Amino acid sequence: MTPALEDLFAVLRFPSISTDSNHASDVRACAQWYVDKFKSMGLSVELCETAKHPIVLAKNEPVSGRKTVLIYGHYDVQPVDPIELWDSAPFEPVIKDGKIWARGATDNKGQHMAHLLGVEETIKEKGELPVNLIFLLEGEEEIGSPNLPGFLEERKEELACDVIAVSDTGMVAKGIPTLGYGLRGITCCEVKVNGPDKDLHSGLYGGAVANPATAAAQLIASLHDSEGKVAVEGFYDEVEPLADWEREMWSQVPGVSESDLLEVTGSPAVFGEAGFSSAERLWARPTCEVNGMWGGYQGEGSKTVLPSYACFKLSCRLVPDQEPEVIIARVQKHLEAHLPTGVTMEFTPGHSGKAYVADPHSEAGKAAQEALEEVFGRPPVLIREGGSIPIIQSMKEILGTDTLMLGLALPDCQIHSPNENFTVENFEAGIRLSKVLLEKLGA
Amino acid sequence: MTPALEDLFAVLRFPSISTDSNHASDVRACAQWYVDKFKSMGLSVELCETAKHPIVLAKNEPVSGRKTVLIYGHYDVQPVDPIELWDSAPFEPVIKDGKIWARGATDNKGQHMAHLLGVEETIKEKGELPVNLIFLLEGEEEIGSPNLPGFLEERKEELACDVIAVSDTGMVAKGIPTLGYGLRGITCCEVKVNGPDKDLHSGLYGGAVANPATAAAQLIASLHDSEGKVAVEGFYDEVEPLADWEREMWSQVPGVSESDLLEVTGSPAVFGEAGFSSAERLWARPTCEVNGMWGGYQGEGSKTVLPSYACFKLSCRLVPDQEPEVIIARVQKHLEAHLPTGVTMEFTPGHSGKAYVADPHSEAGKAAQEALEEVFGRPPVLIREGGSIPIIQSMKEILGTDTLMLGLALPDCQIHSPNENFTVENFEAGIRLSKVLLEKLGA
Known part of the structure; x- marks a missing residue:
């Protein structure tokens, strides 16, 4: 060596x-x-x-x-x-x-x-x-x-x-x-959705109180439309459009074709914001991704509980000229506006950078x-x-x-x-x- | 003693x-x-x-x-x-x-x-x-x-x-x-949503391939409408309606009022299928509950990954005359029909009882x-x-x-x-x- x-x-x-x-x-x-x-x-x-x-x-x-x-x-x-x-x-x-x-x-x-x-x-x-x-x-x-x-x-x-x-x-x-x-820049947050003050028997109580895991999933689902666009109001307002020379150069850069992306990631298919190439989605378009989520029983077999809470971590990748503080505030506002009935929410902002x-x-x-x-x-x-x-x-x-x-x-x-x-x-x-x-x- | x-x-x-x-x-x-x-x-x-x-x-x-x-x-x-x-x-x-x-x-x-x-x-x-x-x-x-x-x-x-x-x-x-x-009866399943073949850096790849945690959340969210009804096609088809004497007796049974339920569960609010009392929701209406879900990073701080997979466990509580095998098949069909683009799904049925x-x-x-x-x-x-x-x-x-x-x-x-x-x-x-x-x- x-x-x-x-x-x-x-x-x-x-x-x-x-x-x-x-x-x-x-x-x-x-x-x-x-x-x-x-x-x-x-x-x-x-x-x-x-x-x-x-x-x-x-x-x-x-x-x-x-x-x-x-x-x-x-x-x-x-x-x-x-x-x-x-x-x-x-x-x-x-x-x-x-x-x-x-x-x-x-x-x-x-x-x-x-x-x-x-x-x-x-x-x-x-x-x-x-x-x-x-x-x-x-x-x-x-x-x-x-x-x-x-x-x-x-x-x-x-x-x-x-x-x-x-x-x-x-x-x-x-x-x-x-x-x-x-x-790209970044802004992060962690969200905790609270329901009952303990895990409940899903037979004895299921159906009559909200399930925080379901509510957390509904919140996450509300973040995107079916075309892969982030559905948070104002999310794209300040996004700088791509220059023509960039779209032109990037269309010829090796390694970022759909087949390259499939090979590198092992994903079953490419997917992203409609109207953009993979290179454009990766380098010049903002995202809102779940980095982790959890709630209830995750072990072997089944445990029929209605979980007391569920959590998820989000990170948004940002592009010029999005301000991290403005974007994370819009995400928070969106989540509060979409919070399902019967649960409460704790929102904790994380680190950020332009x-x-x-x-x-x-x-x-x-x-x-x-x-x-x-x-x-x-x-x-x-x-x-x-x-x-x-x-x-x-x-x-x-x-x-x-x-x-x-x-x-x-x-x-x-x-x-x-x-x-x-x-x-x-x-x-x-x-x-x-x-x-x-x-x-x-x- | x-x-x-x-x-x-x-x-x-x-x-x-x-x-x-x-x-x-x-x-x-x-x-x-x-x-x-x-x-x-x-x-x-x-x-x-x-x-x-x-x-x-x-x-x-x-x-x-x-x-x-x-x-x-x-x-x-x-x-x-x-x-x-x-x-x-x-x-x-x-x-x-x-x-x-x-x-x-x-x-x-x-x-x-x-x-x-x-x-x-x-x-x-x-x-x-x-x-x-x-x-x-x-x-x-x-x-x-x-x-x-x-x-x-x-x-x-x-x-x-x-x-x-x-x-x-x-x-x-x-x-x-x-x-x-x-x-109530029961029927259970576990669902695994697969995306990339490993956790990815959410900056390098986020936006160009589907996120399995987001997809799993979208599947869970698709299971209910905003009024708390299960949105799986045919879910209620065989449900026996309540007899009048039951609705009458149950309206007078102590311990199952909304305030009782809030006290026992510690939930912030009651929530359930529109048009039914809490006792009716608990004893005579079927449910579809998430018992657990997980995917990606769940530890301290942040880890900006796009997770390789996400899982959730479901259990449906059943009432006469719902057949467990019929109901779980309808749930599977619903999930397959609602599977978002860019991910695959593994469905594992669990235990059941009428x-x-x-x-x-x-x-x-x-x-x-x-x-x-x-x-x-x-x-x-x-x-x-x-x-x-x-x-x-x-x-x-x-x-x-x-x-x-x-x-x-x-x-x-x-x-x-x-x-x-x-x-x-x-x-x-x-x-x-x-x-x-x-x-x-x-x-």
Whole structure:
């Protein structure tokens, strides 16, 4: 195994699940690994405390007149359940079939480690970097980065930079370099529907009081029409229409056809908002998805109860120019208006972040396109992404800087799912990309 | 503690959960306790094997010319979750505030133990019983008694009897003796809605493939109209209308007003099929209830997945003359017809049993009314029950015998829920009732 892979395996072994308070010490231990690593590379490094998980901030000695580049990544990961569907333990990385299998392999440890190791190689080879570098790693991306905006505000001057580079997005297909210039935003909530103050015998009481599971299902069902459109009043009011060049380019981007989508997702059919292609549905249209729902008896056999309550978690993916607070308020209003008789509802808003778009034809955008072409041997496609990286919008708002999204994830990398993986090939290409990119940005 | 309570506590300590295969040995150990007890009372007893949990069958020495009475009960119990809502351990019975708290206290160990102990007292006091007695205890009632009908068929002649007595139903209110003459039937199913072959990132794929949790919710929502009626085609086709005398009597039965129902269930409001009183909704109208549903992430915080599948369990309560097989087939057809685009469905039928009605004014019915009046000091009300005891219908069909339903459960006894309980008062009244009833039936 190469030293680079050994370093990647070391960070993948930390179960740094930020949403689960039982893993807080694992998150911290992971941060400490990066502190030690950056020190060994000769960078100055600081473990910055936040209200929850720490931020790791590393810098080289700045030289006046050079471009300042900020590389962002996150060392926290998603939960691992359903654990029984993993073919190998999520925090015991293995290489098989040319891929590294582990939670966080692609999202995001594998991708930012490529940058870190590219920086390390450049320093070893040249003794210095061609740019002033700020390397920022946070531990709260998977819970919506609650403490990063405050941190950026506080250190606004120290973090001032010319361009930001982030590899936390995808390539449209294996071998097709991809520059992302847009992301969907997100807004979340959890809803609890309350009925009787305990589970009831469905024979003794069924029929005479409302069933909260039925009521919760009716609420969820009310969120969409039969054509896949979100039925919340005003949901689409501020949605920016697609530009003609985007529809044109996206119709030719490989990897997002209906058959590609069926193969990658294993779904029995594609389905979505009428009048849009799959790429448009994924990259430029907002959604309202159930991430989880539960109520009553879920065990073996039957238990004939009328459940006391039922819950569901929703997340809406947002596009320019939807405001998260406005959208979640409309969802709440919709649910309150559609609440069935005989139950009450508790609504808890969750994390949120705005959508983002930038100009892929800026000076830094062109440097990124050249670096991608040099490493992958063909010009990149220009796309938006369906996922959310709220911090990119925050960095734009607070630092005033645009972000180059240099995706290294492949469509079957299974992020957020069992059997997450990252190809060794893209990991190594990412190391080369980081070296070339800093060279071109510094030129 | 009295010897009677000691015996009840002994049986309540067995976690005889019939639906959970991990508890099979507990179910058997509980059956063995009854075998030993009946032997100590001088009855002949047999532990009868079935394909799953055994039946305990006890008899006295039959005397020609006497009435034969079969007393039925079940020694299996419901699961205990959500365990965290119990105030004391479900299988460590305690007496507090005049009540016995334990899983099975009312359903059904406490109620059939009253009969068993009444029989024991009569034998001790008089040296013999006034009737030929058959005491039958099964261990599969909570999973739909799959093996009892076959057992009844096999032993049809041996089990021939003049009347059957069962205490597995309720009193309408504390102190109001209650003779039940009808029960709702039941038919169950479990539905799994399948989408992608793994959980997906809701950002990367949300909007372009169907969400199985949304689809499951849409299916559940399709089962009722806004007035609380079941929307399955043909669902009410065979429903027997209520007789005028029933509507009249039930309008005066205490304990089933809207305010009673709110107090007992802790629901925020009553809700049910338009055009019927709560008593009518509970005792003479069919239902379609979600007993449980689940899909996606249910843990702390958020996990922005598009779930691979979602499931729900349904049970329909049935009334005369609905056939379980016909109704569940109509439900399946409805679900198939309403299946949203982009998902597939697996439908698994569960246990079922027909509804039951008898004449409460028969000779045995009058004896039961007299016994209830003697023990409780006022004439009983005549009602049907909302719950299902499919075996009562089977005993009618196979043995040709009607059943006296002598309910001892109180409305707040929490059967099938956390904190199940049985009042010491009703337990002791049940012992007296059993003695008086056998006397009157034998006269």
